[in-house]
Amino acid sequence: MVVQHNKAMEGGQQKVEVNILLLGAESVGKSALTVRFLTRRFIGEYGNIESIYSHNDKIDGREICFNVWDSLCPQNGEVTGHISDRQLQWADGFILVYSICDCASFSLVAQQARRIRQAKGTKCPGAPPVIIVGNKRDLRHRRTVSSEDGRMLALSNDCGFFEISAAETYHGVLLVFHELLDLIREARTHKKGAAGIKGIVRSMSAVFGRKRTE
Numbered sequence: 001m002v003v004q005h006n007k008a009m010e011g012g013q014q015k016v017e018v019n020i021l022l023l024g025a026e027s028v029g030k031s032a033l034t035v036r037f038l039t040r041r042f043i044g045e046y047g048n049i050e051s052i053y054s055h056n057d058k059i060d061g062r063e064i065c066f067n068v069w070d071s072l073c074p075q076n077g078e079v080t081g082h083i084s085d086r087q088l089q090w091a092d093g094f095i096l097v098y099s100i101c102d103c104a105s106f107s108l109v110a111q112q113a114r115r116i117r118q119a120k121g122t123k124c125p126g127a128p129p130v131i132i133v134g135n136k137r138d139l140r141h142r143r144t145v146s147s148e149d150g151r152m153l154a155l156s157n158d159c160g161f162f163e164i165s166a167a168e169t170y171h172g173v174l175l176v177f178h179e180l181l182d183l184i185r186e187a188r189t190h191k192k193g194a195a196g197i198k199g200i201v202r203s204m205s206a207v208f209g210r211k212r213t214e
């Protein structure tokens with residue numbers, strides 16, 4: 001069951017509403033990212049309740065409502081890149097999270113990126129916006145997934161890429177959500193496809209331009 005937490009929308013101004021789905025293996029920090037984004041805090045331990053949170057923000061003078069689905073990795077012993085049809089149809093954009101200390105979580109993200117790229121029936125049939133996030137950057141002494149591998153995976157699947165530490169900073173987490181918001185808004189206005197070289201430059205800089213986020 002997915003628990004939905006709704007915060008009332010204020011004011012009469014028309015809001016931009018975006019549905020963001022976080023996916024990834026168990027314990028990579030999906031809830032940590034979500035809670036950091038919603039509260040600016042890192043609380044260390046998180047329950048394993050699958051939830052959709054609504055969060056209102058004002059960005060560049062525009063009211064934005066982020067609906068964030070913090071998903072649970074299926075715990076049936078078989079870790080696959082499966083994403084349900086409901087999730088694919090719900091999401092305007094995806095954040096695929098792995099831990100830089102966990103190769104298996106990176107492989108899962110690779111499967112999930114391919115699954116999204118091959119999926120039919122998504123809200124954005126061309127190429128739904130996806131950001132790949134290597135989390136737990138503070139544990140780089142235990143790193144088993146290189147930054148280059150993360151960046152290459154993102155590039156080969158037309159995704160944005162960030163390495164962050166949800167434990168250490170709020171700023172990196174905020175960049176991830178704001179970059180995805182930008183990509184969703186571009187996709188909605190069909191600018192991405194029509195932008196030609198501008199769109200390509202943007203994709204490249206999403207992958208290469210933000211090596212360090214903190």
Ligand SMILES: Nc1nc2c(ncn2[C@@H]2O[C@H](COP(=O)(O)OP(=O)(O)OP(=O)(O)O)[C@@H](O)[C@H]2O)c(=O)[nH]1
Binds near residue numbers: 164
């Ligand atoms: N060192 C470090 N630990 C982190 C970071 N992010 C999350 N953690 C820890 O990793 C563990 C798992 O974090 P969660 O946010 O619950 O991971 P999850 O992906 O939501 O896990 P599931 O709900 O089981 O799918 C917790 O003990 C967190 O405190 C990080 O950036 N650095």
